[in-house]
C-alpha cells in the first residue's frame with residue numbers, strides 16, 4: 001500500500017480529501033488527513049460576525065463531518081515535515097508518505113509588529129482574521145461609543161486582500177443603522193498606493209470611499225504601534241491616531257513550515273504556479289494559502305486549484321507529465337455595505353473588468369458594479385461553502401480556468 | 412504604451428512602470444531615476460539589485476520584509492528613495508508596482 005497524506009483539513013485539504021477518495025484506487029492508496037483542531041471555520045464569515053450579521057454557529061462546524069469515509073482522519077498537531085526521509089512528524093508519532101499535499105494555510109502574525117499584540121490586544125486593537133479576534137471585536141462594537149476607527153493593513157500578501165476594505169464599508173453601514181455615524185471617524189490605512197490599485201477598479205470604484213466618507217492614508221508602512229498613546233507610526237514617521245484599531249497583521253504560513261525549512265521569509269512554500277508542485281520536492285504538492293504563488297489567497301482560488309491538483313496528482317501517480325493549467329483564476333464577491341456587493345473575476349494576467357458573470361451578456365451577476373444580487377451571492381457563498389465547495393461537488397457553470405467571455409476587455 | 416527611455420523604446424503602464432522586465436538595463440534605470448529626481452549611487456544600485464533578486468524569486472516585497480532580511484537599512488532606504496521608497500525603487504528597478512487584486 002502507498003500513502004498519500006494531506007496536511008491541514010481547512011478549505012483546501014478538505015476539498016482534496018473529497019476529490020481524491022473516489023479517484024485513487026483503494027487497493028493501492030491509503031489517504032490520511034491531519035489537522036490540529038476539531039473545528040472547521042468558515043473564515044469568510046469572520047467579516048460578518050463583528051457586525052452581528054452572522055452568529056457563532058454560522059461560521060463553525062465539526063471538521064470531521066466533512067471528511068469522507070475511506071479517508072483516515074488524525075487530529076494532531078503537525079511538528080515537522082522531513083522531506084528527505086518522506087516522513088511527517090506529528091505530536092507523538094511519525095508517519096511515512098509516498099505523496100504529500102501541504103494545505104496548512106496562512107495565519108496572522110501580530111507578534112511581527114512591535115506593540116501590536118501587547119497589553120491592548122483585543123482591548124482596543126483587534127483583528128478580525130481569527131475566530132477569537134472577530135468575536136472579541138463584535139463584543140467591543142456592541143457598546144462602543146464612537147471615536148476614531150482605523151482599519152489597517154500591515155503588509156501584503158494577506159488572505160482575501162479586499163476583506164479590510166469590505167470591513168470599512170460594512171462599518172459605515174453598521175454605524176449609520178445605529179444612528180451614530182456622525183460619532184465615528186473612519187480611516188483606511190494601507191501600505192499600497194491606494195485602497196484600489198488596479199486602474200480599472202480605481203476608476204470604477206473610488207466613488208465608494210467618497211460616498212461613505214471614508215478617509216484614505218496610503219503608502220503607510222507600519223513600524224510600530226504606540227499602544228500607550230493610541231497611534232500607529234510608519235517608517236517615514238507618519239502617525240495615525242486611533243481610538244479603535246482594526247488591523248490585519250502580517251500573514252504567514254504556519255511555523256511548521258519554518259521548522260521543516262521549506263518556506264520563504266513568510267513561511268510560504270515555493271511552488272510552481274501552473275502545476276502546484278513544490279519546487280524543491282517532486283512528491284510534495286502545495287494548495288491554497290500555504291504556497292507562495294502570486295494568486296490571491298482565497299477560498300475560491302483554492303477551489304479552482306483543487307480541480308487542477310486532482311488531475312495532477314493522478315498524472316504524477318501514473319508517471320505522466322503534469323498539466324501546467326492553473327492560471328491564477330480568482331472570483332470574489334466584495335461587500336460594499338447597504339445590502340450591496342461587487343463581483344470580480346480575474347487571473348494572473350487579466351485585471352478585474354466590467355461585464356457579466358457567469359454567462360456572457362446575460363449575467364445574472366454583474367462584474368465590478370454594485371448590486372443587491374451580488375450581495376445575495378456573497379451570502380449564498382456560505383451555503384455553497386458548507387454544502388458543495390469543501391465537499392468537492394462541482395459548482396455549475398464556474399470553470400477552473402477563467403473565461404474572457406462577457407468581459408469588457410480592451411487591449 | 413511605448414515610451415523612449417535612454418533613447419530606447421520600452422513598454423510602460425500609465426504610471427511609467429516597465430511592463431517587461433526583460434527590457435530593463437542600467438541606462439533605462441538612470442533615465443527613470445532622473446524623472447524621479449534620484450541620483451543613483453553605489454548604495455542605490457545595491458538596493459536595486461536586491462529588490463530585483465527578490466522579484467525573480469516571486470517574493471512579495473514589503474518594508475518589514477526588507478528590514479528582517481537585514482539586506483538593507485530601512486532609514487537609509489527612505490533616505491535613498493525619499494517619498495515612497497518601495498514604489499520609487501521598484502520603478503527604477505523595472506519591476507511592477509506593489510499592488511492588490513483590485
Ligand SMILES: Cc1cc2nc3c(=O)[nH]c(=O)nc-3n(C[C@H](O)[C@H](O)[C@H](O)COP(=O)(O)OP(=O)(O)OC[C@H]3O[C@@H](n4cnc5c(N)ncnc54)[C@H](O)[C@@H]3O)c2cc1C
Pocket residue numbers: 007008009010011012013034035036037042043044045046047076077078079103104105106128129130159160163254256287288289290297298299300301302332333
Ligand atoms: C476575514 C476573512 C475573509 C475571507 N473572505 C473570503 C471570501 O469572501 N472569499 C474567499 O474565497 N475566501 C475568503 N477568505 C479566505 C479563505 O478563507 C482562505 O483562503 C481559505 O480558507 C484557505 O484555505 P486553506 O485550506 O489553504 O487554509 P485554511 O482553510 O486556513 O486551513 C489550514 C488548516 O491547516 C491546519 N494547520 C495549520 N498548521 C497546522 C499544524 N502545525 N498542525 C496541524 N494542523 C495545522 C489549520 O488548523 C487549518 O485547519 C477569507 C479569509 C478571512 C480570514
